[in-house]
Amino acid sequence: MTKKQISTQCIEFLFRAKTPFHAVATMVAELKNAGFYELQEADAWKLKNNGKYFVTRGDSSLIAFSIGKQKATEPGIHLVGAHTDSPCLKVKDQPEKFSHGYLTLAVEPYGGIILSTWFDRDLSLAGKAAYLDKDGNLFSALVDFEQAIGVVPNLAIHLNPKVNDSGIINKQTDLPVLVDQVSDKKSRFRDLLKKQLQKQYPKQTIKEVLDFELSFYDCQKPAKVGLQQQFICGQRLDNLLSCFAGMKALIDHNSSKTCLLVCNDHEEVGSSSTTGAAGTFLSSVLERICGSRETYNRAMSRSLLVSVDNAHGIHPNYQTKHDENHRPILNQGPVIKINANQRYATNSSTSSFFKMVCQSAKVPVQSYINRSDMGCGTTIGPITSTTLGVDTLDIGVPTFAMHSIRETCGADDIWYLYKALKTMFETNRNC
Secondary structure, three states: OHHHHHHHHHHHHHHOOOHHHHHHHHHHHHHHHOOOEEOOOOOOOOOOOOOEEEEEEOOEEEEEEEEEOOOOOOOOOEEEEEOOOOOOOEEEEEEEEEEEEEEEEEEEEEEOOOHHHHHOOOOOEEOOOOOOOOOOOOEEEEEEEEOOEEEEEOOOOOOOOOOOOOOOOOOOOOOEEHHHHOOOOOOOOOHHHHHOOOOOOOOOOOOEEEEEEEEHHHHHOOEEEEOOOOOEEEEOOOHHHHHHHHHHHHHOOOOOOOOOEEEEEOOHHHOOOOOOOOOHHOOOHHHHHHHHHHHHHHHOOOOOEEEOOEEOOOOOOOHHOOOOOOOOOOOOOOOOOOOEOOOOOOOOOHHHHHHHHHHHHHOOOEEEOOOOOOOOOOOOOHHHHHHHHOOEEEEEEEEEEEOOOHHHHHEEHHHHHHHHHHHHHHHHOOO
């Protein structure tokens, strides 16, 4: 795996992974191709040494792991955690809005979204839908319209002369997505969705769409930018970039210990769900890997979780938004994230181990602490460490415009993150 290959593959991954459901489906395909065996939570598991496995929950969260030769109680388990969801516009249950011959779809903002960046973009729609077939059987399937079907038009500056001063956006009235021009008010979104499902699955007879979980996404593909092509701009870098790097590191590592990747849904809204980090997914899988509660508790005491979620790179136009001694630079390596109030779960033991790992991997490493007079975001790190009782480290790739429809990171940092995580999987931790 070369630096150029991994950045190119990451761009393709980001483009395919348009929703948490599509992210998991994309990872499943790659894991199967790498020899990982799919497990079902409802089945009895018979895990073997050197075995490679994965399991999903709710189609939007995934855990993949490799069983090592060593017992989990000896070196512990090395875990990488990330999340599959990103801020977006989700379609409401009854979304149809008609005005002056236009059909718009009502949406609900998901997560801490920068709303202004969603205006005047070519938008498409993807997610999951549940439907009845001709025999009355209930199924669910992934949906992706794959082409621009909507736009949120800005109001002309002549009609909104203070737009550059206030920039206030009403989430209820300003965000409905324009999708059609109609002569009557009979158009129903579920009928449009039924046609799309029938198009995607021509061998299936779709009688009725019952429900859906759909979100709009930016049609523009992620791309390298900059005079030296040193940056990557695209949607969902936070946090699918981390999912991608963690998956590649797990597939490529050469370790005798048990290693695991968990990619949870719903981090952007607090993680409190069956598929979120505050749920039971990871703890139940770990206990089944260990075989008993006693072995699980012993293994966790020696284990390490690296929570990987994007970090705030120092913006050249907004330098004062950072602490003067903690200003991560793009393309200069992953960032150790620290917070005295435990918004990040890093401690001196876990951070020093990661610095040692980066030295071994010949990867530069940086650190980030928020300005003391500004609020701090959080990750799955504190939630998971609390749930499992496992030593945890929070890191991430430095990023601009986090939660924008198009975020920016350094192309080299994907390579650095992959190398650091792969080396972490292969390194024993003695303190």
